[in-house]
Each structure stands twice: as C-alpha cells, then as structure tokens.
Amino acid sequence: SQELEQSPQSLIVQEGKNLTINCTSSKTLYGLYWYKQKYGEGLIFLMMLQKGGEEKSHEKITAKLDEKKQQSSLHITASQPSHAGIYLCGADKGNFGNEKLTFGTGTRLTIIP
Amino acid sequence: EAGVAQSPRYKIIEKRQSVAFWCNPISGHATLYWYQQILGQGPKLLIQFQNNGVVDDSQLPKDRFSAERLKGVDSTLKIQPAKLEDSAVYLCASSLVTQQGAGEQYFGPGTRLTVT
Numbered sequence: 401s402q403e404l405e406q407s408p409q410s411l412i413v414q415e416g417k418n419l420t421i422n423c424t425s426s427k428t429l430y431g432l433y434w435y436k437q438k439y440g441e442g443l444i445f446l447m448m449l450q451k452g453g454e455e456k457s458h459e460k461i462t463a464k465l466d467e468k469k470q471q472s473s474l475h476i477t478a479s480q481p482s483h484a485g486i487y488l489c490g491a492d493k494g495n496f497g498n499e500k501l502t503f504g505t506g507t508r509l510t511i512i513p
Numbered sequence: 514e515a516g517v518a519q520s521p522r523y524k525i526i527e528k529r530q531s532v533a534f535w536c537n538p539i540s541g542h543a544t545l546y547w548y549q550q551i552l553g554q555g556p557k558l559l560i561q562f563q564n565n566g567v568v569d570d571s572q573l574p575k576d577r578f579s580a581e582r583l584k585g586v587d588s589t590l591k592i593q594p595a596k597l598e599d600s601a602v603y604l605c606a607s608s609l610v611t612q613q614g615a616g617e618q619y620f621g622p623g624t625r626l627t628v629t
Contacts (some may be wrong), residue, residue, distance in 0.1 A: 404555075433617075442517070442604055442620030443556070488555050500569055501618065503555030 404491055404504035412510045413479050421474045421507045423489035429469045431492030433501060438485045446474075446487075476509075484511045515539065517621035519605050525627045531593040534624045538586070538607030544568075546618065547580055547590050548604040556604055562588065592626075600628045 403426045413419045423432065431450050435443040447456045449465035449472060456463050460483075462475045476483055486508050490501040518537040526532050538545050544563050548556035559578065560570040564585040573580070577596070582588040592599055602625050606618040 435620075440622070440625075442606075442622050443618075445617045445619070448617065490555075500558055500561060503557070505553070505555050 404489055404502060406487075406489060406504040406507050408507060409505070410508040410510070412512060414512050415480060416478055419476050419479055419509070421487050421509070423472045423474070423504055425470050425491055427470070429465065429472070429491050432463075432465055432469075432472045433490040433492070434463050434472070434474055435488045435490060435503075436485050437488060437506070443488060479509075479511050481511045481513065484509055517605055517607055517619050519603075519621035519624055521624055522622060523625050523627075525629065526595055528597055528628050529594040531591065532595055532626060533589050533591045534603050534605075534626075536588045536590070536605030536621060538588070538605070539619055542607035542609055542619070543585070544608045545582055545588050546606040546608075547588070548606065550602045550604055550623070552601070559590070595626075595628045597628050600626055602626070 405424045407422045411419055431448060433448050434446040436446055437443045447458060447463045449463055452467040452469045454465045460477045463472060465472045472489060474487060486506045488506045489504045492501060517539055520535050524532055546561050547559045549559050550556040557572060559573045560580045561568040562582040565582050578592055580588060580590045590603060602623040604623045605621045608618045
C-alpha cells in the first residue's frame, strides 16, 4: 500500500516568515492533493498536482510536484496567522474510477505573532 | 451552495454502547466517503459509496462498523459495540464522479467521538 510521509511533523514560525512542508511517497504519485484542517473542522482543499514538475500557486501558497513524482512540497510565503492549522497531503491510487485517497499524518503549523 | 453536513458534532459514549453518525453530502455528488481520523494521524478511509453502492470497504471493521447510503443521498455510519480505540473524529466527504482520479473532495466538520 502507498505510504505518505510528511515533514516536519510540526512547525512553529514567526509571522511574516517563509516555510516549507514536504510530502514523500513510497510509490509514484499519480495525483497529489494538499488539504488544510483547522482544529475541530473538516479538511479544506488547497491544490491538486498531477504532472511531474507541476507547480501551482494560490495567494501565498505554492505547491510543487517533483519530476519523479514521488515528492511534493508546499511553500508559504510571508506567513500569516490565518495560515495556522494542519496541512495534509493525500495521494491518489492512480486507477481512474477508483477515487480513493491515502493521507499523510499531517504537519501542524503554528504562527507566532 | 450548502456544504457537507454531519451530525452530531460531538458524542460521548461508554464502551460496548452503540452510536450512529449521519451525513448529508453536497447535492449532486455521487461519491460519498467516511473517514476515521485518530488524534495525531491523517484520515483513514473506512468506506466509499458511489450513489447507493459500496465501492470500497476494505478498511471497515465489519464486525462492529456498518454503513449505508439508502437512496444514494444521505448516509449513516454505525458502531456497535464501541471500543475505546474507536475514539476519533469521523469525517464525511463527497465528490463528483470524475474520470481523472480522486478529484477534489469536500469534507464535513466531522463528529468527534469519545468512548469511555
């Protein structure tokens, strides 16, 4: 089965600083999804990456999928308190018609004013 | 557009008792998922429905967990009898059917279950 490892497990960053979260897979990633979760709430979709070398941005968040499609990074520029939460990467098994996601263990991000 | 609704939001029960969770997906979403998220871990898929049929329930502990999606809309997840290790947040998600893999899933707020 596919395993996703996220690093770091937790991150404390001063407001305004940049940060990066990594997601590494034991197998080739056919689809890589980034979600954000706030305490007591469900997951919110951020971005989806499918092609090797692909990069997507939304506001101050940029996600990349490496050429070999086994690692993804999520980069936040000039962090704000609203960025605090748990970031989860999820991987698609790659069999079209089987829409099952396997999630990593998450990275807890804390922003210090 | 209304999001995925779940109830109750919180539930505390004693071990060996029964509990049921309810989910109402986004209108028009054919695929519905139930996930279990234990504290400090990522969500783990328990069961996936497409319309009212089960697509994947390989990780559902069938001796105590059951789920149904009658009429292909609302769904209920039941635990009977509950164990201490069932304490977790139970998340429901829905998505449109897509030919390009999992696609974007929309999550409800979850039900936090505490088994004492």
